[in-house]
Amino acid sequence: MTKCVTCQIIREEFKPPGGILFQDQDVLLCHSIDVNIFGYLILSPTRHVENFNDMSLLEINKISLLSRLAINFFTLSFNNIDKYYICSFGEVTKHFHFHLFPRYKWMLKTDNIYVGDLIDGAKLFSKIRRESMVGISEDNVNKIKTVKLAFDEYLSKNFIV
């Protein structure tokens, strides 16, 4: 059996904090399992593929649509989120995934994330993520559970493929 954490979530061998936010035969959306930043989402194809270009057009389309809806939902629901970063590296978890990383206003006070006057997004992501890799607090688990109900409702009206 593979040790891929994403596949373990799909096989229900591991429950992400607050539960799965969305899953069907093509896509999986969960909260980050170890970084305590509320709204930091991980979006993957359900099938174990390791590269963006290994995904089918259907998977790519659904991932695009779901990322748009998730970002809309979280930025509209939580007005302290300025914007979302979307990135993919695949260095730790090989199962292809996008990080949907919320940039909160408080993050802009972090040292060493600027180049001149400009925010270095990759530095911000890397630094905040490393500093917050402490497991998800009980408060945030409860917040995810609460948000899941509203998110389900939002998706039922908007997630049409």
Ligand SMILES: [Zn+2]
């Ligand atoms: Zn996998």
